[in-house]
Amino acid sequence: MKGAINTKDMMYRADKIDLKSLDMLLEKHLNLVWSKNIEIQRPVEAWEVDLSKIDLRYVIAHGTYGTVYRATYDNKDVAVKVLDWGGGNAAPAETTAMQAAFKQEVAVWHKLDHPNVTKFVGASMGTSNLMITPADGHDSFPSRACCVVVEYLPGGTLKQYLIRNRRKKLALKVVIQLALDLSRGLSYLHTRKIVHRDVKTENLLLDAHRNVKIADFGVARVEAWNPSDMTGETGTLGYMAPEVLNGKPYNRKCDVYSFGICLWEIYCCDMPFPDLSFVQVSSAVVQESLCMCSLLYVPSPLWELKLDMVVYRQNLRPAIPRCCPSSLANIMRKCWDAKPKNRPEMEDVVRMLEAVNTSKGGGMIPEDKAPSCFCLAPRGP
Numbered sequence: 480m481k482g483a484i485n486t487k488d489m490m491y492r493a494d495k496i497d498l499k500s501l502d503m504l505l506e507k508h509l510n511l512v513w514s515k516n517i518e519i520q521r522p523v524e525a526w527e528v529d530l531s532k533i534d535l536r537y538v539i540a541h542g543t544y545g546t547v548y549r550a551t552y553d554n555k556d557v558a559v560k561v562l563d564w565g566g567g568n569a570a571p572a573e574t575t576a577m578q579a580a581f582k583q584e585v586a587v588w589h590k591l592d593h594p595n596v597t598k599f600v601g602a603s604m605g606t607s608n609l610m611i612t613p614a615d616g617h618d619s620f621p622s623r624a625c626c627v628v629v630e631y632l633p634g635g636t637l638k639q640y641l642i643r644n645r646r647k648k649l650a651l652k653v654v655i656q657l658a659l660d661l662s663r664g665l666s667y668l669h670t671r672k673i674v675h676r677d678v679k680t681e682n683l684l685l686d687a688h689r690n691v692k693i694a695d696f697g698v699a700r701v702e703a704w705n706p707s708d709m710t711g712e713t714g715t716l717g718y719m720a721p722e723v724l725n726g727k728p729y730n731r732k733c734d735v736y737s738f739g740i741c742l743w744e745i746y747c748c749d750m751p752f753p754d755l756s757f758v759q760v761s762s763a764v765v766q767e768s769l770c771m772c773s774l775l776y777v778p779s780p781l782w783e784l785k786l787d788m789v790v791y792r793q794n795l796r797p798a799i800p801r802c803c804p805s806s807l808a809n810i811m812r813k814c815w816d817a818k819p820k821n822r823p824e825m826e827d828v829v830r831m832l833e834a835v836n837t838s839k840g841g842g843m844i845p846e847d848k849a850p851s852c853f854c855l856a857p858r859g860p
């Protein structure tokens with residue numbers, strides 16, 4: 480229509496713009512956004528879980544840094560590990576450290592896919608609110624919690640399984656199956672340049688068919704190119720390689736050492752070093768030499784008393800029972816060799832275990848049938 484004003488063509492004179500009303504309009508819009516709790520969009524990670532789809536069922540366990548729940552997610556049977564940041568009492572620096580460790584765990588875990596590694600489903604980095612109250616009603620997720628969702632494994636830990644079979648012991652076939660599962664899982668991690676650093680039977684879970692799955696990547700790391708970039712006492716006493724205990728540089732071979740201890744534990748269905756104290760174990764597994772025991776491994780008063788104490792180190796290893804087939808005993812000894820370079824690669828361990836003959840039965844002699852004087856006689860490392 481002739482004479483009509485086309486708004487597109489409209490020109491504004493700067494001195495005629497009502498900035499005050501524009502400001503008010505902007506503020507009104509922003510208030511609307513905040514009041515509706517609309518979060519600013521950020522890139523969503525591929526592994527980010529939709530928290531509204533988690534249906535918690537019950538608490539499985541209280542871990543060091545949080546609680547593990549059994550749950551369903553997208554119709555999958557899952558375990559959800561929720562970090563509680565030290566029950567809310569942690570200092571800010573501690574919370575930041577825990578958050579960093581958690582991020583590290585997710586960064587390592589989400590890329591892994593192997594039948595002997597607990598399957599990662601997803602995680603939440605505490606970026607969105609959780610409005611979930613567990614079924615028992617007593618506990619609730621902290622809002623903005625960090626959680627990791629993994630496949631649910633109904634068989635419990637390998638440690639629990641071994642304890643259940645402590646008297647009866649395991650058939651050699653079962654020993655080899657469990658050991659092969661663990662060695663294949665570790666071999667896979669090592670080919671991906673991941674060092675688990677806390678291999679122990681408590682961190683190994685069993686599925687319904689007794690398959691072993693490596694879990695707990697809380698301290699796992701991508702292997703450093705330069706070994707001296709990896710130091711620090713990480714792991715669990717009794718499973719820790721001498722170089723780790725000594726605070727020396729280490730690499731994936733520390734997992735091979737821990738595997739050797741696990742292999743002994745699986746064969747014997749027993750605990751390594753049950754009667755030794757913390758200080759005795761840490762000083763005994765390291766090579767014979769006079770050295771200064773000056774590292775603070777855990778904040779234990781007992782340990783602090785021993786600071787800077789001079790101790791003889793004895794290269795101690797668990798005693799291999801005489802009934803153990805030499806093929807298996809050799810694998811244990813090679814794996815827990817004091818020198819990391821003498822320990823085999825995990826892929827070699829897989830081959831050695833595959834070659835163990837299980838057709839003639841064998842296995843650790845049950846406690847009530849053991850000729851008590853010989854079976855556990857020490858043979859040395």
Ligand SMILES: Nc1ncnc2c1ncn2[C@@H]1O[C@H](COP(=O)(O)OP(=O)(O)OP(=O)(O)O)[C@@H](O)[C@H]1O
Nearest residue numbers: 539540542543544545547558629630631632636695
């Ligand atoms: N995927 C799973 N399926 C079934 N149970 C699980 C699963 N993951 C963990 N659990 C149970 O929860 C317990 C604690 O889990 P986890 O080791 O991951 O927690 P944590 O806080 O790292 O504990 P810690 O540091 O003390 O080892 C395990 O011992 C196991 O009983």
